[in-house]
Amino acid sequence: MKPSQPMIEVCGLHKQFKTPVVKEGRFAGLRTLFTREYRMKEAVKDISFTISQGDFVGYIGPNGAGKSTTIKMLTGILHPSSGEVKIGGINPHHNRRHVAKRLGVVFGQRSQLWWDLPVKDSYDILAHMYKVASSEKEKRLDELGELLDLKEFWLTPVRKLSLGQRMRADIAASMLHDPDVLFLDEPTIGLDVTAKRSIRGFLKKLNSEYGKTILLTTHDMDDIEQLCQRVMVINHGKLSYEGTIGNLRDKIGLPTRIHVTFHGTYQMPIPKDLSLPVELGLDAEHTFQIVEASSHEIHIEANRQQVKAMDILRMVSGWGEVADIHMEEPDFEDIIHRIY
Amino acid sequence: MNIKYWLDLYVVLIKSSIRSRMQYKLNFILGTVLAAIVQIAEFLMIAIVLNKFGAVKGWSLYEVGYLFAVMTLSKTLYRTFASDVHHLENYLTTGELDQLLTRPVPILLALMSQNIRLMPGELLQGGTILYWSMHGLITSGQITWAALPYTLFIIVTGGVILFSIGLATATIGFWITRIDELQTLTEDAAQTAVRYPLVLYPVWLRSLLLIVIPVGFVGYVPSLFILRGEYGAWLVYGIAFLAVICLIVSLKFWKFGLTRYQSTGS
Numbered sequence: 001m002k003p004s005q006p007m008i009e010v011c012g013l014h015k016q017f018k019t020p021v022v023k024e025g026r027f028a029g030l031r032t033l034f035t036r037e038y039r040m041k042e043a044v045k046d047i048s049f050t051i052s053q054g055d056f057v058g059y060i061g062p063n064g065a066g067k068s069t070t071i072k073m074l075t076g077i078l079h080p081s082s083g084e085v086k087i088g089g090i091n092p093h094h095n096r097r098h099v100a101k102r103l104g105v106v107f108g109q110r111s112q113l114w115w116d117l118p119v120k121d122s123y124d125i126l127a128h129m130y131k132v133a134s135s136e137k138e139k140r141l142d143e144l145g146e147l148l149d150l151k152e153f154w155l156t157p158v159r160k161l162s163l164g165q166r167m168r169a170d171i172a173a174s175m176l177h178d179p180d181v182l183f184l185d186e187p188t189i190g191l192d193v194t195a196k197r198s199i200r201g202f203l204k205k206l207n208s209e210y211g212k213t214i215l216l217t218t219h220d221m222d223d224i225e226q227l228c229q230r231v232m233v234i235n236h237g238k239l240s241y242e243g244t245i246g247n248l249r250d251k252i253g254l255p256t257r258i259h260v261t262f263h264g265t266y267q268m269p270i271p272k273d274l275s276l277p278v279e280l281g282l283d284a285e286h287t288f289q290i291v292e293a294s295s296h297e298i299h300i301e302a303n304r305q306q307v308k309a310m311d312i313l314r315m316v317s318g319w320g321e322v323a324d325i326h327m328e329e330p331d332f333e334d335i336i337h338r339i340y
Numbered sequence: 341m342n343i344k345y346w347l348d349l350y351v352v353l354i355k356s357s358i359r360s361r362m363q364y365k366l367n368f369i370l371g372t373v374l375a376a377i378v379q380i381a382e383f384l385m386i387a388i389v390l391n392k393f394g395a396v397k398g399w400s401l402y403e404v405g406y407l408f409a410v411m412t413l414s415k416t417l418y419r420t421f422a423s424d425v426h427h428l429e430n431y432l433t434t435g436e437l438d439q440l441l442t443r444p445v446p447i448l449l450a451l452m453s454q455n456i457r458l459m460p461g462e463l464l465q466g467g468t469i470l471y472w473s474m475h476g477l478i479t480s481g482q483i484t485w486a487a488l489p490y491t492l493f494i495i496v497t498g499g500v501i502l503f504s505i506g507l508a509t510a511t512i513g514f515w516i517t518r519i520d521e522l523q524t525l526t527e528d529a530a531q532t533a534v535r536y537p538l539v540l541y542p543v544w545l546r547s548l549l550l551i552v553i554p555v556g557f558v559g560y561v562p563s564l565f566i567l568r569g570e571y572g573a574w575l576v577y578g579i580a581f582l583a584v585i586c587l588i589v590s591l592k593f594w595k596f597g598l599t600r601y602q603s604t605g606s
Contacts, residue, residue: 017602029521072603077441079599093599100444112439116360128352129445131345157363 007181007213008051008074013083015044015069043069045237046083051215053180056207058228059217062340066237067217071185074215075105087181101130104174108186111166112173113158119169120154123176130177137176144172147202164195171199175206182206182214188223200226221333233339241339252338254330255289255301258312262296266320280315281307288312296323346449353453361455376461379412383465399537402480403567405473408535410491410559412466414498415531416459422503424454426527428510429519435604447598448507448591483567490566490576497576497583498558502531504586505553511590511597530555557582 021037044066051057061067072078074085076092076099085092092099106112113122127137145151148168153161161169167187174182184203188196204227206212218224224231224245231248233241241248268290270278281287288302302312309327316322361368386408390401419426428451431437440450470491477483509526513519530553538546538560550556557579565575 019602027521029516029518030525069603072438075442077438078601078603096441097444097446100442103442105442107438110436110439112442114356114360116363117356121356121359125352125356128349129443 005053006050007053007055007088008049008215009084009086010050010070010074011048011084013044013047013070013073013085014042014081015066015073015078016081017041017043043237044073044080047234047237047239048083049232049239049242051213053213054207054211055230056203056214056228057216058224058231059215059234060219060221060224060231060336061234065234067234068185070234071183071215071217075103075183076100101177102180104177104179104182106167106170106174106182106184106187108167108184108189111158112170113166115159116157118155118157119150119161122158122169122173126173126176132177140176140178141172144175147205148172149198164191164198167191167195167199168202171202180213182212184214184216184218186218187216188218188220196220196222203227221336233336235340248339249330249335250305252330252335254303254334254338256304256309256330257328258300258302258309259324259326259328260298260300260313260316260322261324261326262319263321263323265295266298268293268298268319277301282311282315286311349445350449350453353450354456357453357456358458372458372460375459376464379461379465383469397537397539399539402473402476402482403563404536405469406477406491406567407537407559407563409466409470409473410495410498410563411531411535412462413470413495414502414558416462416466417495417499418502418506419462420457420459421499422452422506423457424451425503425506425510426523427455428513429517432513432517432601433604437601438603441601448594477567487566490562490573494559494562494566494576494579497562497580500583501554501558501586502527504583504590505530505555508590508593511594514597514600514602517602526553531558534558534560554582554586 018038018040021039025031047066047070059067059070069078073080074087074092076085076096079093087099088102090099090102113119114125123137123141126132127134132140141150145154148171150169150172153165153169156165158166158169171184171187187203188199191199200223203214203216207214207227214227216223216228228245230244231241232239233248241251243251270280270290276293277289277291279287279289286307288300288307290298291301292299298316300312300316302309313322313325390404394401396404424431425448428437431440431451437447440447443450474483474487474491477487478485505526506523509519509523512522516522530549533541533545534549534555538549538556541549546556550561562576562579564570565572
């Protein structure tokens with residue numbers, strides 16, 4: 001397959017949930033059956049996007065924004081009210097089983113494995129389901145076992161695994177049939193730093209070395225920053241942003257913070273009694289702000305879209321002898337908070 | 341090759357289901373034994389009642405025993421092979437159906453192989469009553485052993501009919517989620533009712549049990565031919581045809597229902 005071929009195509013996807021108003025009291029079930037009162041909830045409104053083969057895309061949004069609903073429609077679990085999904089050119093709602101063979105799905109909140117059986121048994125069952133030949137299964141499990149450190153709990157029943165172990169086992173299970181596309185719904189939820197790191201490393205490898213197309217939902221912005229080439233932001237059921245993380249930063253335009261420390265005293269070209277923050281500029285278009293000033297230090301906030309850091313530094317170095325400069329890029333969490 | 345794949349897979353899934361249950365050995369054994377005891381107690385109670393009243397509306401004790409046994413065996417067949425179809429509600433309320441839907445396996449096959457329950461109690465009870473009643477009927481010269489193949493046949497068609505009713509009822513769960521009360525009506529109550537001859541009931545109830553919930557075709561209608569020689573052998577084949585129709589209709593309804601699955605929030 002050529003790279004840049006569309007792998008996931010979503011066109012005009014809508015999902016409305018229609019739930020009957022639940023009755024109470026005697027024969028509640030029967031009365032609910034015949035009720036004509038419904039509550040409508042629009043979970044996803046007119047979402048369209050395309051993900052190419054080999055992309056690693058983050059899908060983010062606040063709770064209840066419609067992330068899971070979208071993922072469930074992409075995997076064929078839910079049927080959309082309107083619109084179409086194609087995975088590798090096939091519609092998962094008309095050909096669910098066909099598409100399922102090419103998908104790996106991991107739900108962080110829920111294990112896909114056989115709860116009461118040893119980890120190994122789940123792989124045997126899955127290999128049967130996906131028609132993975134046993135030689136191929138062994139080979140792949142060796143590889144996955146190595147990468148994800150599965151051997152230490154190979155014979156432990158799934159219910160006795162720690163969360164980190166379970167997640168690794170789950171990810172391995174989703175990879176057993178060598179799918180083209182991987183859907184990960186919060187794969188790092190509740191994990192400690194080490195476990196997160198090991199899972200991120202593995203996902204990165206899957207994408208860069210094995211060329212898997214991956215769609216990831218998460219609330220962990222480090223996941224997004226370290227893994228994804230592209231992000232899609234959903235809010236209130238609509239896509240509010242789609243593009244690279246860099247563009248997202250620029251679009252939101254949170255300021256970069258610059259801390260400058262001077263040797264000895266310095267002289268700002270503003271009146272001493274002026275209260276901060278003060279706006280300064282090279283000219284009317286290119287401005288930055290001085291938010292704090294102490295005897296040896298000043299804090300500057302600047303929007304890098306408007307003014308270059310070098311220009312600011314050049315100007316500041318004229319005020320005194322600069323000892324140290326520290327720059328802070330806007331925190332990704334803050335950016336996301338702005339979008340939501 | 342395809343059929344072989346599904347059969348193999350079914351066997352693998354059943355095996356792992358039983359192995360899962362065996363993880364809790366005491367619970368597994370106790371559950372099976374208790375179910376058997378409950379079945380036997382139930383039968384003893386009915387035997388006492390029937391013994392007291394004898395024939396009902398022209399149906400002898402043996403004939404009623406036959407209806408009872410056929411229903412028990414058909415139901416055992418249905419519940420053994422489709423255990424979790426009856427428990428779809430659990431999957432709907434917890435959203436557990438999601439996992440099954442991400443796999444390249446028909447949902448029905450997945451449900452049929454989950455939490456498999458062996459029902460030796462029911463089998464023993466049904467078999468014993470069947471033997472007892474058929475033995476009695478043969479001794480009195482009402483039927484011959486030739487009725488046995490017909491009986492086994494209608495146990496299977498009955499199982500198919502009960503499965504179809506169960507599946508259709510479960511499918512309604514895709515709209516209303518909670519279906520336990522509906523199941524009480526279409527499965528438990530209906531099945532219990534037709535353990536006795538339908539002539540006992542008023543016409544409206546009879547029609548209900550034949551047309552709306554066709555559970556009357558499990559034991560009562562075929563026994564009119566098998567035990568009493570009414571109508572003709574075509575009755576049994578007609579019922580087999582009806583069972584297939586029921587199955588097709590319920591499967592279509594099921595497929596449609598799946599498109600209405602709403603999952604749960606996460």
